[in-house]
Amino acid sequence: MDFKQILESGYREVLCRYLEESSEAALYQGQMFSRKSIKQQISPEEIISIHCKVLKDLFPDISKEILDSFDFLIEFMMNYGLAYHEYQSLKDKQFEIKSEIEMAASIQEYFLETSIPKVDEVDIGAISVAAKKINGDFYRFVEDEKSISVAIADVIGKGIPAALCMTLIKYGMDSLPKSITKPNDVLGNLNRVAEKNLDSSMFITMFYGVYDFGNHTFTYAAAGHEQGFYYHAASQSFEDLTTRGMVLGVEQDITYEQFEKKVNPGDMIVMLSDGVTESRTENGFIERSIITDLIQTYMHLSAQEMVENIYRDIEKLQKYELRDDFTLIIFKRL
Template sequence: MTESPQKHKILVVDDEPDLEPLMLQRMRRYIRTGVYEFVFAHDGVEALEALEADAGIDMVLSDINMPKMDGLTLLDRIPDVSPDIRAVIISAYGDMKNIRIAMNRGAFDFVTKPVDFDDLKFTIDRTLQHIREWKEALSARDKLVVLQNELNVASMMQQSILPNKFARNDDYKLFGTMQPARNVGGDFFDVIGLSDDRVGLAIADVSGKGVPAALFMMSSRTLLKGAAMRTDGPGEALTEVNDVLNEDNDACMFVTMIYAVYDPATGVLTYADGGHDPPLVIHADGTSTQLPVTDGLALGVLPGFDFLQHSYELSPGDTVILYTDGVTEAINAEEEQLGLARLREAFEADPPGDAEDAGHRVIDLVNEFAGDVPQFDDTTCLVLRREN
């Protein structure tokens, strides 16, 4: 089926009585096929009244010399009535002074008398093409404004759920930090107080951007906190969260996650991974151990999946770094990724002094590596250090 051409309404402003029938006769083909619709006014005053009464007018074709209000004054007044209207001036041949004044007052183009209707058709089409492109640009701008507002809301939602106070006692210290990307992502971390002085540690990365990702992030965090209180270990907690997230997940969103439980009485860290990068342990001498993965899937992908868990006994002075892929996949100007090896090397000669030092150094490492290259994923880490 052939799409009907878009009809454009053109206001012709001229005090010569012969112009209206001549215009209708010479443009009859385009009027009949629905390309143009012409309306007429005989001076600037009538033209302004027509513009105020009809928001569907796309462009103005105006003479300069007219009674009551001339075309140059009309040009000054059009933006007050309809700022997106474009005007083409009809001027006497060789009247460059008025043409220059008209162009300085906002005329998009001009044609000269006697009117060459082929040239007029070309000028009208070019003006209408400009108007279409201008409206598309305005629409794109408005969409960007809406998107930016959405991203601002998502950023506030994301920041509002992040812990900002961390345990500092004789047994262990915690620290978490997130550096948002230019486009708001779905990273989050959480610290959950559990029975018997144990502490739950979670770090996650939600698929998508903006408000949908922020809402899914908040749901994931809330579900995890509830599951952590009810279940016996990280594997069981992730299994429960995954099953709930798979219900009514029409948007097919998912979240990668590490959830770990630290018992300061034994120094044992028990963890399960949901398709997330495994924790990195920096030892007191600067060597490091990447903990083995438990082959978990991202949460929200497959219902009924049983998440396994591993345990690792920390030694005094060990620092556990949980991180999102915004750290290891940070990009520099050469389009290289930072990678796990550089993260480990950063602590080899100078082990972290405490949890906060380790967290800040991870962010600093990413920033130094990336330089001025914009990053499109959040940079997030959560750090646990065993003291005794």
């Protein structure tokens, strides 16, 4: 007796027992039979075909319509099986991609991690929140005895390519000669690195500033980056931080313009990415005045508490759904 005959005989026995008893024991016997069939790689269509044959033997007077319905069921199960396997394959690929993205996000967080400096001369607060798993924004502090340098960058692009771009910029900054300290020179060097190594479809905006403790000046330059704010404590007024310069990675030989601000006690320097100014509500992009109003609301707090409260309020305005990466840094002279 070949295996198909053994299979048909076993199925007949299980089915007959269930039809006679309709018991849990009979159902359990059917489950055991199913497991054996799976081990022998018997397809669902073959089981249905055997079921149909057994019914014919057990009930010779069974109507033709019922038997024909099994032909339909066999065809249906074949198509269903193909669709199910395709669905499972897509789910597996989706899970694999998700795992890779989570790993990339973890590696990005490790490589780009930077601590917020604690100094007597200036209170510093910083927050950066990714809209998705991978953050397209990047910020970094470099501290020495005389000054603190701060960089904010935003990749025009998302996902893993954006994370790789940020890693490139981070190592470009780490590789700069110690003699290069002026913001415009820093951007010029990073632009050459980006132009040589980035794909033509990838660009980076960047803001780079240096706070000098000795004379309390803030010198800065920008490469196509979103304008921040400067708060004058004496007049209790805001002005935009003037910035001019092309994004990194477009042309090799670009000279960046440098600016300087004298920072008085109580003054604040507000640096951000376009994910802050381009936050959207039902009525469109928020006005820049909303950001300055929030700064005034929380300026009695520490700089870190300020940025965290401003983020929560803007997140609430967007119904807790960030549409772009959000980075906000505040320097407050003490």
